Amino acid sequence: MSWRGSTPTSRSRSSRGLGRRPRRASLRRTRMTTEIITIGSELLHGLVRNTNIDLISGMLAEAGLRPSYHTTVGDEAEFIAEVFRTAVHRAEVVITTGGLGPTSDDITRKVIATVFRRRLILDRAVLDEIRARFKERGLDMPPINEVQALIPRGAIVIPNARGTAPGLHFTHLKTECFALPGVPSEAEDMLRDYVIPFLKQRNPGLASMIRVVRTIGLSESVLAERLQGFEREEPELKLGTIARASGVDIHLSASSADAMWLQGVLDRGERKLVERAGTVAYGLGSRTxxxxxxxxxxxxxxxxxxxxxxxxxxxxxxxxxxxxxxxxxxxxxxxxxxxxxxxxxxxxxxxxxxxxxxxxxxxxxxxxxxxxxxxxxxxxxxxxxxxxxxxxxxxxxxxxxxxxxxxxxxxxxxxxxxxxxxxxxxxxxxxxxxxxxxxxxxxxxxxxxxxxx
Missing domain, CATH: 3.90.950.20 (CinA-like)
Structure with missing residues (x-):
C-alpha cells in the first residue's frame, strides 16, 4: 500500500542558533559525516536490545558511509532536542529511530517541529492510509493514531509498508535528516527502499565494504595479540573486534571509489585474518x-x-x-x-x-x-x-x-x-x-x- 500525495519538496528556513559550525579545511572528508540517534527510554535503560545500531550501520556501508557518532536518548523532549541540535551541527546525515508511535511517550515529531520550527500539519492522505491499514485487519482506527498523520511542514513522508508510522525526511541547512520508526523491520524497509538510494545519489562513487571473520575459543585480548602488526601491514584497512557470548567477531572495513581495488584489498586482508586466527575461525560474515x-x-x-x-x-x-x-x-x-x-x-x-x-x-x-x-x-x-x-x-x-x-x-x-x-x-x-x-x-x-x- 502506498502513501498518497505526501511528498512535499519545500524546505523550511533554518532556526536561529542552529547553523552549522564552520569546519577547518583539514577536517573535510570525502565521506559524509553520519550520526545515528536511537530514541527510547527502554533502550537507554537496557530493557530492550538496541538492534537498530547494527542494522543501520550495516546498511549505510552500501552508500559508502560509516557512522561517526551514535547517541541513545530517552523519551524526554529536552534531551531529544539537545541531541538533535548537536547532531545537525556536526553531521551531514542524521538518522533517528523511535518515537513515531501514537502513545504519549512518542514525541519525536513534536521535538522536530519545535527544534527546527516546522509546524505540524495533518496530512489527510497519510491519515486515510492509516485508517485503511486498520481496516485491512478488520479494525477501526483508534483516535490516538491520528497523531501519526501529523507531518512537520516541508518534510517528505517515507512510506511504511508494515506499520502505521510513516518515516520523515527533511533537510536542515546542508544536513539530511531521516526519522524512522523504532521497529527494526519497518526501519529496514525504509532504509532499503528510500534512505540508502537517496544517500547513494548524494555520495556517488565512494563505496564501503565490511568483512567479518567469526571466532570462538580465544579471548579478545589473546586474539588481539595474534593480530598485532596487521594494520601496519595493511594500512588501508580498519580493524576492530566485538566480543560476544558466541566468541569474538573480527571486523575488517575499507572505503574507496575503486570497487575492484576495494574487493582485492579486502580479500587479501580477510585471508590474512583467517591465517592468523587459525582453527578458532569458524565462519565468515553472518554465518553462525x-x-x-x-x-x-x-x-x-x-x-x-x-x-x-x-x-x-x-x-x-x-x-x-x-x-x-x-x-x-x-x-x-x-x-x-x-x-x-x-x-x-x-x-x-x-x-x-x-x-x-x-x-x-x-x-x-x-x-x-x-x-x-x-x-x-x-x-x-x-x-x-x-x-x-x-x-x-x-x-x-x-x-x-x-x-x-x-x-x-x-x-x-x-x-x-x-x-x-x-x-x-x-x-x-x-x-x-x-x-x-x-x-x-x-x-x-x-x-x-x-x-x-
Missing amino acids: LSDVVGEALLTHGLTIATAESFTGGSVGAAVVSTSGSSRYYLGGVVAYSNESKETLLGVSSETLRRVGSVSAEVAKEMARGARERLGASCAVSTTGVAGPEGGTAEKPVGLAHIGYSAQDGDVSERYLFGGSRADIIARASFYALDLVRRSLKAGVPWSEPSSRS
Missing part, C-alpha cells in the same frame, strides 16, 4: 556456529542428537535455528535431574554416585546415551553449574562439562565460564556446538565465499 555445524553434518551425511542438563534445551534450539536442520537433527533430551539422566539417557547410577552429575564421565555417558537411543551418528551433551547458587569449591559456579559421542569414541571437555546464569548457559551452548564443529573438522575453507556488504 549452527550454520557451520549443519553444513558439515550434511557434507558428511551425518545426523546428530543433543542431551542437555543445565542448558535446558539451548543447544537443540541453536541447532534448529538453521534452515534445513530437519535433515540432520534427530532430536534432543533435556535431563535435568539424576533420575532423568538414568531413565532417559542410560547414565549409570554408579557413575552419578561416584563422581556426581557435573563431571566428564557423566557428560560422555549422556552424549553416548542420546546417540544410541535416538539412533544418531553423533551427539553432544552439556552438564554444569549455572548458578548463582549450587557451586562448591570443587565444582564452582560456571563449571561445565561438554561431551561428544560418535561411533569412534567419546570425548569431553571442561570449561569454567564467567558471568550471569544466562551468560553461562549461552556460552556453554555455543561451546557445545563448537565441540561438534571441531570434531567434524569444520571451519573456514579457503574456497568459502567472503562476506560482502
